[in-house]
Amino acid sequence: MMMKNNNISIDRNEDVEMAIQQISKSTSASSAAAASGGAGGAAAYKNVSNEEAAAASLPSKLRQQQRLVSLDVFRGLTVAIMILVDDVGGILPAINHSPWNGLTLADLVMPFFLFMVGVSLSLAYKKMSCRTVATRKTVLRTLKLLALGLFLQGGYFHGIKDLTFGVDIEQMRWMGILQRIAIAYFVAALCEIWLKGDDNVNSGRSLLRKYRFQLSAALIITVLYLSLLYGLHVPDWEYQIPGDSSSAPKTFSVKCGVQGDTGPACNAVGMIDRKILGLRHLYGRPIYARTEQCSINSPDNGPLPADAPSWCQAPFDPEGLLSSMMAIVTCLVGLHYGHIIVHFKSHRDRILHWSISSSSSLIILGLTLDLLGMHINKPLYTFSYMCITAGSAGILFAAIYLMVDVCGYRRPTIVMEWMGMHALMIFVLVACNLLPVIIHGFYWRKPQNNILSLIGIGK
Numbered sequence: 208m209m210m211k212n213n214n215i216s217i218d219r220n221e222d223v224e225m226a227i228q229q230i231s232k233s234t235s236a237s238s239a240a241a242a243s244g245g246a247g248g249a250a251a252y253k254n255v256s257n258e259e260a261a262a263a264s265l266p267s268k269l270r271q272q273q274r275l276v277s278l279d280v281f282r283g284l285t286v287a288i289m290i291l292v293d294d295v296g297g298i299l300p301a302i303n304h305s306p307w308n309g310l311t312l313a314d315l316v317m318p319f320f321l322f323m324v325g326v327s328l329s330l331a332y333k334k335m336s337c338r339t340v341a342t343r344k345t346v347l348r349t350l351k352l353l354a355l356g357l358f359l360q361g362g363y364f365h366g367i368k369d370l371t372f373g374v375d376i377e378q379m380r381w382m383g384i385l386q387r388i389a390i391a392y393f394v395a396a397l398c399e400i401w402l403k404g405d406d407n408v409n410s411g412r413s414l415l416r417k418y419r420f421q422l423s424a425a426l427i428i429t430v431l432y433l434s435l436l437y438g439l440h441v442p443d444w445e446y447q448i449p450g451d452s453s454s455a456p457k458t459f460s461v462k463c464g465v466q467g468d469t470g471p472a473c474n475a476v477g478m479i480d481r482k483i484l485g486l487r488h489l490y491g492r493p494i495y496a497r498t499e500q501c502s503i504n505s506p507d508n509g510p511l512p513a514d515a516p517s518w519c520q521a522p523f524d525p526e527g528l529l530s531s532m533m534a535i536v537t538c539l540v541g542l543h544y545g546h547i548i549v550h551f552k553s554h555r556d557r558i559l560h561w562s563i564s565s566s567s568s569l570i571i572l573g574l575t576l577d578l579l580g581m582h583i584n585k586p587l588y589t590f591s592y593m594c595i596t597a598g599s600a601g602i603l604f605a606a607i608y609l610m611v612d613v614c615g616y617r618r619p620t621i622v623m624e625w626m627g628m629h630a631l632m633i634f635v636l637v638a639c640n641l642l643p644v645i646i647h648g649f650y651w652r653k654p655q656n657n658i659l660s661l662i663g664i665g666k
Contacts (some may be wrong), residue, residue, distance in 0.1 A: 214250075277612045280607050282626070283620075283626030283628075284603075284623050285319040285630075288313075288319075290638065306497040307494070309583060318537050318587075319603075321541065322390050323600075324541060324606070325510070325545060325644065326541045326548070328395055329542050341400050345397065357379065359383070360384065361379045362380055380491075382526045386526065387531050390534070391531070391537070392538065397419070398542070404418065405419070408550040417546075417550075422543075425540075436476065439475040441464070443472065446458075448520055476527050480523075480528055493522060500519065523586065530588035533590065541597070565598075572594045576594065
């Protein structure tokens, strides 16, 4: 997700094709053709010649400085969307997370990050000196991401309205955004390290043949997810809500006894989390609390209707165990897009493979599945949701690549590029409310007299 220069996330290998192509053009094309290419960007679609010779003549310092700028811009844009929906989503429900079925702007953030993890992995591991060393580094980075996720989203911080901190381990939330990214990164990295063929790539078919074992892994994970989602029997269950100091906890019973249900109460995703993680370790503010059945202000949060079902206040983790399986597949899709960068040097070939053979197929498949009854659903991370969001990520990435890396329009995206290069820092400080908590800790005489309260954020 957030490819920073620390070891918490994966390293970004430089993408030197752009500099290589410029050297190739200077040695093989006339000065008029070079000037035309620099002015309009049209020459960028020519197949590159003498690339190996150009790579050999490229200074090592320049190789280290070159990178795929469009990936940084895409990452920065996703961070900006994340901040937007976090701050404005409560005011504009249309961009906030969908209460259950459906797709909104906020629902694109997580799969976009997972997609970029896959793309970055393909660049980071395109040349490996030792698979064992790469595996050891992958394990260490995964553990660091898991630990950071538990610290930031496990309940240790109590929000900007409370200066206290600390969490009861018996009630710590085990899953979260960084934990899901860590799991997807770990599996995708192992696939890239160990499940790579020795075939030469000169066409789309040979690309699939080289990475056939990775495609098989994605297919196996998908089949296993669908089998569990639609094949497991979900029995009746119950949960408790703590009362005040003078009353006992309230117990609610949820009637299920069904198989293959994808509603909020009786789905296999929630059942697996309740059985393995435990109700106390799930996210306490369920997304379905904003549905019409559970809120009179739907799609906003609000009081319960008089006839609200018993499951409306039950914990549910949107980054659960079973749903994370499809998050892994999203990461593997991004890995495939990165392989196109590694093996196809022509801008035209890359964009055609991204847009036509990959993204369009995924979007069409996802929409078809939605019409057939497999609804687009982020909390369950359904297969149709994975297809549409991964395909959308591919289309957007191809458009940014065309604008930034092909046509050279970097100045309008310089802010997004910077945000993409510091995505993890921004996520920790802003999205996890760490910066507001730090600011809130400085006050005048009373905790209520702080900057956040004066501007209305901490009230």
